[in-house]
Amino acid sequence: MATIKEVAERAGVAPSTVSYVLSGSRKISPDTQRAVRTAIAELGYTPRASARTLRSARSDVLVLAVPRVPGKYRAVDGRFAIDISDAARGHGYDLLMMTDPEGVGGLRRVAGSGLADAAVLMAVQERDPRIDALRALRFPTALLGHSDDPDLPRVDLDWKAAVTLAVRETVSAGHHRIVFLASADHEIRARRGYALSGLAGARQAAADSGADLRIHPSSGDPGRLRELLHRLLRTEPAPTALIVQHLVLLPLVREVATAHGLLGSGPPAVVLVGSLPDDPGCLRLPRIELPVEQMSTAVVRLAVEAIGATPRTAGAAEPVHQLIPPRLASGPQVPRPAP
Amino acid sequence: MATIKEVAERAGVAPSTVSYVLSGSRKISPDTQRAVRTAIAELGYTPRASARTLRSARSDVLVLAVPRVPGKYRAVDGRFAIDISDAARGHGYDLLMMTDPEGVGGLRRVAGSGLADAAVLMAVQERDPRIDALRALRFPTALLGHSDDPDLPRVDLDWKAAVTLAVRETVSAGHHRIVFLASADHEIRARRGYALSGLAGARQAAADSGADLRIHPSSGDPGRLRELLHRLLRTEPAPTALIVQHLVLLPLVREVATAHGLLGSGPPAVVLVGSLPDDPGCLRLPRIELPVEQMSTAVVRLAVEAIGATPRTAGAAEPVHQLIPPRLASGPQVPRPAP
């Protein structure tokens, strides 16, 4: 409601002085400071974001492109949205959601209109059209998740190391016959980064440890997955531990694992890779969590840095590719196999 | 990059004409239209949001206040954020997240700065300070969830009817001894709307149906809840069905229910109230889902209507309190009790 002019009048100074008090970019006498601050408080003045943005060409807003598949819902998306919003506030930015039901148009509009200063792209696919659109606009961008694109800064969990770590922990607990339930077959066919890296990690861990690691893609279809799991766990000699990267159907996995004695009254011989922090469904299982908060902080930092870098230093330094090292969640340990 | 002036020059018209072509608020000849649209396309022109907002005092942005409890995470919040973003786009609005780690300051700043035109408040508490702040600014607001406040439009699931429906369905399937696991005791003590309404629904359903409905608050503590559930399900004569409103620890509930034979190879005698749509953890259970999409659409509509209503019709008509009627999710039915 109140404008900078009204504040200035009430404080008996020029509008520019009020502006300088607010921005701190000029030395102002203590007396004037006090007068201005009093007037601001009395009028409940808040600067108009639009005027400030129009003038300064900075909106202090980031836009988050959330992937959206109608009918499907991935809990991880909402979780990142919230954590990234927190991280953005920590850098002085607000976060605008772009759920993009209209394809790439929404993002282009927000970027082109100056509504946001930079974009964070989630769950990037190979040859993502959103990347092309933002690049065409020379819009500062940071990626969350795997991507082929070598030019943009990005952050991801080191999925290969994560699976390797899970296998290593399971082997050191004494397990020799282990099933690794990898990402779903459709994710592998789509060449998703986490899916391929997970597989690579499993293969390497198998070679390194010499354990009998039975690697198998999961399935997005509950019926198929149930059948598959029964088959894998029934195989003789029976596996004593199960490592799961495909967590979407975790309840089903639990059910089958329970039937085969891997879960029950004793400590669970099921290890999760990439679970959501604080997910009550995972609390009692040994696991490597998706470091959502850490990844959010990191990707926001990259996006903000890209704002300063883009105009002048057009791709000067090499882009940052930040792989977060996995950590075993504190709490439940991988149990030794039954004797 | 390009401005309206450049478009105008290229099309050989005045800037205002370009503006009118864009807004459609004036009749423009087909020839001029074409020339302008061509110029827009060639230049890749996107109007500056800040200039438009400064001029028109409308930002076409809604702000969503997401409640945030450090260390806790409720999957439902992220889900609503995404669905509300979709709904907002459907009304021509973008959605700004406000995760409010700084308390109520962020919301006040966004409202006061004109960054957003209206607010949607999630998970409103009794005597919510955010409501006071927004009311002081006369900022258009709509609420999602229960609230004491009678003055603001709001949307919620009709939790009382939901629990009543769950009980009715369970009774008509032939169950006579039923346990209702209500919200957690701390939620009831905090007088959360969904908790109290759920209890009320259960009491009324018990009275109406004459069934042996054992109503009990849940617990947020896993250890306590496990013990409680064992006790409730062990009581003789043994209950044949379990209705659950407290879903946070559902995996634990499943575990105990399985041990008592309510879940297993046969159809599940566990009924959920307020589960998230598409949650793989709930797919096989009979349930009344939280109608997230419907609620999101409704609350966005109320927020948008509040924008038009506030300036002139200051609280003219009575505020809308929209209770969404519950529906049994298609799919699994409540099974008859074992003979």
Next chain:
DNA sequence: CTGTTAGCGCTTTCAT
């Protein structure tokens, strides 16, 4: 049917 023009509220030179 189209053009001219006056600001919206702020930041930032330039001037003192």
Next chain:
DNA sequence: ATGAAAGCGCTAACAG
């Protein structure tokens, strides 16, 4: 240490 004033890009009232 402070003021004065230009102008960011757009919309809408006014003027043909």
